[in-house]
Amino acid sequence: MIEAIELTSTRRSRGPGGGPVAQVSFDVYPGQVTALLGAAGAGKSTVLRMMAELEPGAGRTLFSGRPYHALRPAVREVGLALNPDAVHPGRTVQAHLQLYSAAGGVPKARIAEVLEVAGLSTQAAVRCGRLDAGQRQRLAIAAALLGDPSALILDEPHALDSHGMSWFHALIRAYAAQGRTVLVAATDPESLAGTADHVVILRRDDEDGVSRVIASRSAAEVFDEHRALVVQVRSPQAARLAAALETEGARLSAAGPGALQVRGLDRARIGEVAHLAGICLHELSEIGHDDDVFGLRPVPRQKELLPGLTSVPAEDAGPVTPWSSGVRLISTDTPPSEIEEAEVIEPAPETADVEQSPVGEAETSYAPAEQPQVAVDSQSSAAVPNGDGQAAAEVSVDMSRWRQAAAITLKAADPSQAGEAGSGNETAGGEAPRWWQTAASPPKSAATVGGNETVGAEAGQEPPRWWQTPPSSQQAVAPAGDVQPVAGAGADESPSVGSEPGEPAQASTVAPQVADDPNGSHVSDASVPPQMAEAPAEMAAAEPPGPRRGANRAFGTFRRGRGKAAEADAAPESEPEVVVTATSAASAPSQPAVPFTVAAAPSAAAEADGMTPWRAVAARAGQQQPQGSVAEAASAEQEASA
Amino acid sequence: MIAAFRYEMRRLGSLRATRRVPGVAAAVAAGLGVAAALAVSAGASERVVALFRLAGTLPALGAAVVIGAAASGHERHHGMRYVTLAVVPRRTWLTVAKTTLTALLCALTGVVVALSATLGYALALAWAYAGDRTLIPDGAAADPVLQGVAPAAAAATAAGVFGLAVGWLTRWYRTSVVVAVAVVGVGLPLAAGRLLTGLPAVGDGLARAEQSLRDTPVLSALLNPRVLTAWPPLRSGLHPIPPTSLAATALLAIVALAGLVAGAVKWQRS
Numbered sequence: 001m002i003e004a005i006e007l008t009s010t011r012r013s014r015g016p017g018g019g020p021v022a023q024v025s026f027d028v029y030p031g032q033v034t035a036l037l038g039a040a041g042a043g044k045s046t047v048l049r050m051m052a053e054l055e056p057g058a059g060r061t062l063f064s065g066r067p068y069h070a071l072r073p074a075v076r077e078v079g080l081a082l083n084p085d086a087v088h089p090g091r092t093v094q095a096h097l098q099l100y101s102a103a104g105g106v107p108k109a110r111i112a113e114v115l116e117v118a119g120l121s122t123q124a125a126v127r128c129g130r131l132d133a134g135q136r137q138r139l140a141i142a143a144a145l146l147g148d149p150s151a152l153i154l155d156e157p158h159a160l161d162s163h164g165m166s167w168f169h170a171l172i173r174a175y176a177a178q179g180r181t182v183l184v185a186a187t188d189p190e191s192l193a194g195t196a197d198h199v200v201i202l203r204r205d206d207e208d209g210v211s212r213v214i215a216s217r218s219a220a221e222v223f224d225e226h227r228a229l230v231v232q233v234r235s236p237q238a239a240r241l242a243a244a245l246e247t248e249g250a251r252l253s254a255a256g257p258g259a260l261q262v263r264g265l266d267r268a269r270i271g272e273v274a275h276l277a278g279i280c281l282h283e284l285s286e287i288g289h290d291d292d293v294f295g296l297r298p299v300p301r302q303k304e305l306l307p308g309l310t311s312v313p314a315e316d317a318g319p320v321t322p323w324s325s326g327v328r329l330i331s332t333d334t335p336p337s338e339i340e341e342a343e344v345i346e347p348a349p350e351t352a353d354v355e356q357s358p359v360g361e362a363e364t365s366y367a368p369a370e371q372p373q374v375a376v377d378s379q380s381s382a383a384v385p386n387g388d389g390q391a392a393a394e395v396s397v398d399m400s401r402w403r404q405a406a407a408i409t410l411k412a413a414d415p416s417q418a419g420e421a422g423s424g425n426e427t428a429g430g431e432a433p434r435w436w437q438t439a440a441s442p443p444k445s446a447a448t449v450g451g452n453e454t455v456g457a458e459a460g461q462e463p464p465r466w467w468q469t470p471p472s473s474q475q476a477v478a479p480a481g482d483v484q485p486v487a488g489a490g491a492d493e494s495p496s497v498g499s500e501p502g503e504p505a506q507a508s509t510v511a512p513q514v515a516d517d518p519n520g521s522h523v524s525d526a527s528v529p530p531q532m533a534e535a536p537a538e539m540a541a542a543e544p545p546g547p548r549r550g551a552n553r554a555f556g557t558f559r560r561g562r563g564k565a566a567e568a569d570a571a572p573e574s575e576p577e578v579v580v581t582a583t584s585a586a587s588a589p590s591q592p593a594v595p596f597t598v599a600a601a602p603s604a605a606a607e608a609d610g611m612t613p614w615r616a617v618a619a620r621a622g623q624q625q626p627q628g629s630v631a632e633a634a635s636a637e638q639e640a641s642a
Numbered sequence: 643m644i645a646a647f648r649y650e651m652r653r654l655g656s657l658r659a660t661r662r663v664p665g666v667a668a669a670v671a672a673g674l675g676v677a678a679a680l681a682v683s684a685g686a687s688e689r690v691v692a693l694f695r696l697a698g699t700l701p702a703l704g705a706a707v708v709i710g711a712a713a714s715g716h717e718r719h720h721g722m723r724y725v726t727l728a729v730v731p732r733r734t735w736l737t738v739a740k741t742t743l744t745a746l747l748c749a750l751t752g753v754v755v756a757l758s759a760t761l762g763y764a765l766a767l768a769w770a771y772a773g774d775r776t777l778i779p780d781g782a783a784a785d786p787v788l789q790g791v792a793p794a795a796a797a798a799t800a801a802g803v804f805g806l807a808v809g810w811l812t813r814w815y816r817t818s819v820v821v822a823v824a825v826v827g828v829g830l831p832l833a834a835g836r837l838l839t840g841l842p843a844v845g846d847g848l849a850r851a852e853q854s855l856r857d858t859p860v861l862s863a864l865l866n867p868r869v870l871t872a873w874p875p876l877r878s879g880l881h882p883i884p885p886t887s888l889a890a891t892a893l894l895a896i897v898a899l900a901g902l903v904a905g906a907v908k909w910q911r912s
Contacts, residue, residue, distance in 0.1 A: 049724070052727075052731070053727070053731055054728065054729055054909070056725050057649075068731050069731040069732060071646070071731070072643055074728065074729060074730070074731050075728075080728045082724060082728070083721060083725075085721060086720065086721040086723075086724050086725045087720065087722070087725075088656075088657075088716060088720050088722060088723055089720065090657070090658050091656050095656045098652055098656070099649060099652055099653055099725070100653035100729055101730065102648045102649055102651070103645045103646075103648055103649035103652075103729040103730050103844055104645070104729065105645075143725075521736070568893055615875050
């Protein structure tokens with residue numbers, strides 16, 4: 001057992017990212033793999049060096065009740081692999097290990113054994129200077145194993161490749177299974193998920209710059225996806241939404257006017273709850289995980305996710321109202337004051353005329369994880385009359401910048417506007433603004449459903465595009481007052497979603513592409529105007545030629561803020577910022593590259609309901625392919641979530 | 643303590659500097675010995691012969707500085723300090739072991755280099771006068787050179803400790819080693835000569851001490867033979883002191899010990 005007691009460094013660590021640590025105390029138990037997690041520069045390596053008394057400071061570390069300097073010989077008690085580059089380039093691999101064996105009295109035969117374990121048997125006579133980073137990492141681990149110690153302290157094996165990491169994880173698991181103690185430092189929690197039994201989290205305080213242990217808990221608590229998931233919800237009826245979510249066991253925290261951060265429920269369930277409660281949602285997005293509070297995976301601010309957002313001229317952007325969460329509200333025809341008022345107002349639950357959808361309807365509108373996909377092109381946006389013909393909604397997703405943003409415009413229209421909008425979304429698309437033209441026009445994009453309308457995307461043969469919204473980032477739109485049952489689980493009550501175009505739209509939430517649909521056909525029950533059939537050609541023309549980078553990118557990486565590599569090389573390009581924007585159809589074309597735009601024109605009926613009548617219609621033409629049912633989509637989503 | 647000695651012995655033994663530098667120094671010293679013997683056979687002046695003989699001791703000092711610097715500098719330069727401390731988590735033990743083994747290794751290097759110079763000188767002299775050895779000039783035999791082995795070992799030990807301190811205290815390893823070798827081989831004789839010239843009292847004291855040591859049966863073997871105590875005066879009038887002389891060795895030892903203490907303190911606190 002290793003006991004770190006009040007470790008406090010007295011100076012800044014070496015390197016630019018290193019920092020002092022204070023009052024670091026934790027225990028490492030035998031038979032377990034303990035992970036010391038922390039962001040880069042949090043002081044993990046400093047703590048490990050202090051444990052081995054390689055770094056001056058206060059506090060002490062006891063290895064089975066003895067400090068490190070009292071271990072004789074140390075290499076037989078504790079194996080250290082802290083710096084793989086600490087090798088003399090002129091020494092051979094075998095000579096390097098002989099240093100350890102000489103001091104520890106380890107027989108020379110043991111050197112060949114650990115070289116075999118580390119996969120360096122053929123490199124024994126090679127000078128250390130000729131080893132690559134991964135081989136040096138293996139050499140360091142081999143040196144740690146040389147004395148067959150009862151405890152291992154290993155710094156982050158960042159130089160290992162995927163195969164090496166697999167070997168490393170198997171090694172430490174096997175070591176811990178023998179009842180020995182293993183302490184591993186790591187920056188990425190994912191790297192040790194499934195391997196670590198216990199997690200000690202180190203975080204630097206932003207105020208004083210000193211790192212401290214903020215949590216020491218079991219790995220199950222840290223790596224539990226559902227408990228760690230943080231979903232941000234924005235609604236003009238936040239109070240009602242909060243009450244509804246709390247009844248589901250969610251943990252809530254305020255995140256600005258009308259915004260909530262929800263823990264304990266995934267997005268699908270939140271959408272269901274909101275749908276059942278008849279609550280309009282302006283935002284429903286995963287912003288990170290609960291362990292973000294540990295500073296392990298800081299979620300970039302949404303503003304940072306959209307580089308083009310800040311460069312938008314003010315005259316083009318219209319009145320801009322920044323929200324506290326970083327999401328900014330853009331309104332062109334609606335005074336900002338109204339928008340803000342709409343955000344803070346909590347209308348009375350006078351939704352008696354709202355026809356509640358049965359449970360399970362919202363599930364049907366989600367697509368499975370394997371095929372992501374909501375991306376509605378603005379050109380293909382269509383206003384589809386809902387079932388009662390009272391309102392039409394227009395949803396358009398603008399991919400105004402290929403690798404920067406995507407925009408969705410949701411427009412709710414009154415019956416008088418329905419025909420105009422339904423005439424092919426020409427309200428916006430007919431003007432052919434730049435951002436429409438530059439839209440990704442995904443032929444395979446799934447449709448977004450707003451209100452009662454669901455417009456499926458055209459089925460396509462190409463793989464999902466980078467801009468296609470993953471299931472986890474689907475935008476759920478709450479039903480309007482005239483919401484009708486949605487097919488899916490409630491198929492008995494409403495027509496099956498995924499019917500042929502022309503059928504009345506039934507879905508009330510965003511319906512992304514169905515995974516098991518080989519053509520990527522959209523689950524839709526919407527009536528698609530004939531004009532929409534012309535949209536794909538236009539969009540195809542607007543689609544930039546050439547290969548698209550990151551076509552098969554896993555969106556789970558960006559939305560969860562995980563994956564260093566993915567963040568490093570593609571985050572600025574592919575991480576769309578979700579910006580809820582209230583805009584009119586006329587002004588929508590002039591909007592900048594806002595990835596998620598909600599254009600609203602309140603209908604009289606919705607206003608009478610006291611609710612914001614957001615209606616979303618994903619406009620995507622060419623729904624010629626047979627479409628899967630919503631029930632299939634829901635089941636696939638559940639499987640993916642599981 | 644045993645672990646520290648074993649570790650340091652293995653570490654020093656695995657260094658290329660440990661294996662190569664003494665051999666190179668011995669070869670250079672042997673060459674200088676041959677040159678001195680050929681100068682004698684060619685009837686060169688005493689000044690030239692003395693110059694070659696004294697130059698034959700310099701490789702030992704240079705090698706000792708390099709070995710000493712490698713004993714500590716390589717550790718810092720390649721980040722091996724953590725490895726060393728992780729294996730032997732006792733800095734004091736490591737300091738003692740490192741200093742002791744470095745001093746012994748440098749002394750051995752001095753002996754080897756001096757013997758190599760002597761061997762080269764003797765063999766070359768025997769080859770030059772192979773026909774009639776009675777023609778060898780008086781005082782030109784190898785016996786005085788052999789007497790310089792012990793002083794060379796003492797000077798090399800001091801040089802090794804000096805190099806150890808250089809490796810601990812300086813940041814730029816390679817540059818500092820080059821400077822340290824130059825200081826020991828050139829700067830030290832000049833500094834010692836200037837010191838003796840500028841401070842006659844010190845010179846007189848060293849002369850009396852040397853004479854006393856020469857009168858002592860055992861300790862006399864540690865001193866340079868008289869034939870090697872005089873460095874030819876430079877044109878500027880400066881009279882350098884041979885680096886293996888008592889004065890130069892004492893001066894180097896004082897500087898080396900001071901640096902060793904400073905380096906050990908720094909090592910302990912790092």
